[in-house]
Amino acid sequence: MDWLRDPGFFGTHATIGADLSQLMATLFTGLFVIGWFQAKRNQGDAHHWLMLSGMTAMLGFFVSYYLFRQLGVLAFEGKEGFGGSEALYRNVFIPLLTFHIILVVIGLVMAVYMIVLGFRAQMIEQGRRILSERILQTTWGRIAMIFGVLCTVVTMYLLYLVAADRFRMGRLVVWVGLLALIAIVFALEMGIQRIWPDGARRHRALGRFTMVIYCVLFFTGSFTYSMLYILYPGKIG
Numbered sequence: 001m002d003w004l005r006d007p008g009f010f011g012t013h014a015t016i017g018a019d020l021s022q023l024m025a026t027l028f029t030g031l032f033v034i035g036w037f038q039a040k041r042n043q044g045d046a047h048h049w050l051m052l053s054g055m056t057a058m059l060g061f062f063v064s065y066y067l068f069r070q071l072g073v074l075a076f077e078g079k080e081g082f083g084g085s086e087a088l089y090r091n092v093f094i095p096l097l098t099f100h101i102i103l104v105v106i107g108l109v110m111a112v113y114m115i116v117l118g119f120r121a122q123m124i125e126q127g128r129r130i131l132s133e134r135i136l137q138t139t140w141g142r143i144a145m146i147f148g149v150l151c152t153v154v155t156m157y158l159l160y161l162v163a164a165d166r167f168r169m170g171r172l173v174v175w176v177g178l179l180a181l182i183a184i185v186f187a188l189e190m191g192i193q194r195i196w197p198d199g200a201r202r203h204r205a206l207g208r209f210t211m212v213i214y215c216v217l218f219f220t221g222s223f224t225y226s227m228l229y230i231l232y233p234g235k236i237g
Contacts, residue, residue, distance in 0.1 A: 013233035014225065022225050028058045029218040036211050044129035048118060055111040062108060063174060084232035093227055100220040107217050110210040113185045117206065121199035131200035137193055143186045147179075154179060 008019030031054040038047035082089050123132040154175050161167040196202035228234070 008229075012229040014229035018225065018229060022222065024058075024061050025218055025221050028054055028061075029214055032211060032214050036207075039207065042130075044122070044131075048122065048129055052115060052118065055115055059108065059111055062104075063178075082228060082232055083234040084227070088232070093224075096220060096227075097224055100217070100224055103213060103217040103220060107210075107213050108181060109184050109188065110206070110213060112181060113188060114203075114206065114210055116185070116189075117199075117203055121203040131203055133198055133200050135197045136199040136202065137197065138189060140190070143190070147183065147186060150182060151179060 004015060004017035004020075006016050008014040008016050010019045010022070012019070014022075031050060035047050035051040035054065038050065082093055084093065117136075120136055121131050122129055124130075158167065158172065158175065161171065192202065192206070196205055
């Protein structure tokens with residue numbers, strides 16, 4: 001925690017945590033853009049492994065963000081983290097920050113959804129990984145069974161932490177948040193499968209949507225970082 005509050009490595013007024021967040025956001029966005037071009041060129045295997053590893057790493061990073069509460073351009077304490085005027089803070093910075101947070105939530109939901117969809121919508125044909133045109137459908141019963149198993153596993157893990165005197169409220173928040181994220185993904189699937197029952201079409205359409213979200217997310221995060229630590233630095237950093 002103390003190390004993350006030290007001055008950052010980009011030479012701005014940011015902390016190491018904020019600079020690390022910006023660096024990782026740039027890395028993830030770059031990986032996803034590369035993966036997008038791989039998909040356009042029908043490089044199925046390369047696209048699958050790059051997007052799978054990139055989205056898994058991104059999810060791991062955001063779990064770390066919530067655990068440590070210092071990774072990210074949002075690591076500031078109220079108005080003292082912003083050195084601009086009150087009008088700029090309320091009319092520009094706060095709306096931009098709110099929009100960015102909404103995109104973060106959408107991006108996390110889509111990351112989990114696209115990982116699952118990537119496995120469900122693919123098939124191996126003559127040694128090549130391609131999208132399958134088959135119908136992808138699931139039922140509420142199957143979803144309830146899977147979610148019940150996940151809740152049981154998480155509950156047993158939390159009980160183990162309590163018994164070992166290692167339970168922390170922050171861990172509970174992270175695991176409950178993860179289960180809530182999975183529940184949203186399941187609910188999303190039930191609605192989307194009616195719109196795009198074809199697996200390949202669903203993957204392509206939602207892939208484009210997810211890429212747009214991640215690109216806009218990168219620009220809003222970069223602009224937030226610039227306002228906080230370059231244009232209008234406050235007391236932090």
